[in-house]
Amino acid sequence: MLAEVYGTRRIEFEAGPPAVTFSAADADAPFPRADPALAAILDEHARITVATARPVLDWLGRFHLALEAAVEAGPPELGDVARRLAMGPRTLQRRLSDEGTSWRDELERFRRQRVEHLLRETSMTLEAISARSGYSDPRALRRAVHRWYGRGPAALWTSSRAGRAGRAG
Template structure:
């Protein structure tokens, strides 16, 4: 396994570049989503500025906002259809100047923080079957995780194929979630019928021959320059994370760990519970409102886009008792969970 500390990690933790978020919004808009509605969501006011890093919570909200629209028009395939070299910044060109695909995957994994949160881990392994790149992100309980898991192998395959100058057919793609009733669209997306489900971290395996073949535009000197540029890009980026962004991240993390407590979230933010309540009040909101808003947003997506039971959903959004979730759903929609699920509109 190839590992390495990603440059700038302490400074940009829990932030991402705006590149991928912009691509997702473009894909959602192409799928029929109201772009203006998405751009009014919290945290989207700095997307046009490249030198900054935006909160990871912003891209997760983007996945929530565009996920439904993408699924209606063919899933994550629509995202990379809009990709062109340079869309994701310098990261794309790491696949062009490297000596081989293996070299490119190693460089892209080492510098994954250029486009992603440094807490995301990329591993590149090599065995008799070929070279595998896998992604491990801390979003397993997020309702958009299955869609993100399908996207990551597609992203690597598309950019790697561009660097190779020809379509690359993987040996295997592994996904963490259950197989859908039909996964023909995914087989078409990856160009292989060898798609394995409930298989751990998302990964894609390229043949040994593809991994070892010299890339057509290989340039060792340029590769060294691009690697330095990727490192500097992260180290010199300006994270734009307000205290409210940090609160949202702390709250989402707390919800994933079980029933959230105000005192624990305040401790994560290095402030007392009363100070947190006061600052939320100054921002025109409250602990109860923020918790309710987060829970409703996630529950809505779980009910409409997954087959998870009410008990499972309750645990994922921080309810210790499923009956409390049922009461909340009645309060939000005036209907039972079953009715909401059967009437997605």
């Protein structure tokens, strides 16, 4: 039976880990009784799968996705992000420490990137930007921007609008 399926009588039993090895010619040969309709379906499925594939994230990448999801739900809490990653808050803190960072550093980095993008690329109000960045109110956002840039959001907002207007004209 196996000789018919594989087309060879050279079958070894108890020869180490199970493996099947095909030569290049075998791999390129058409299957007997191949179904062209099924082949077309599988080719299309493979094309779509490759086109929509997302990279496999490392642990810190998964943390960043969980943090972003938590911010979308409102001001993020360490415990909420830990639950999203199926771990306790202390374990999350240890994992971040192993990566050379902390909850506070990662939250600050995320917020700064989000705020900078929203100030420069959108016409959202400070209230909307503070909500989309996980701040409880616009005052907290203003304090953070001043801490990061030494000036308030209005200065960034104005300079980014002027820069875009210059590029457009």
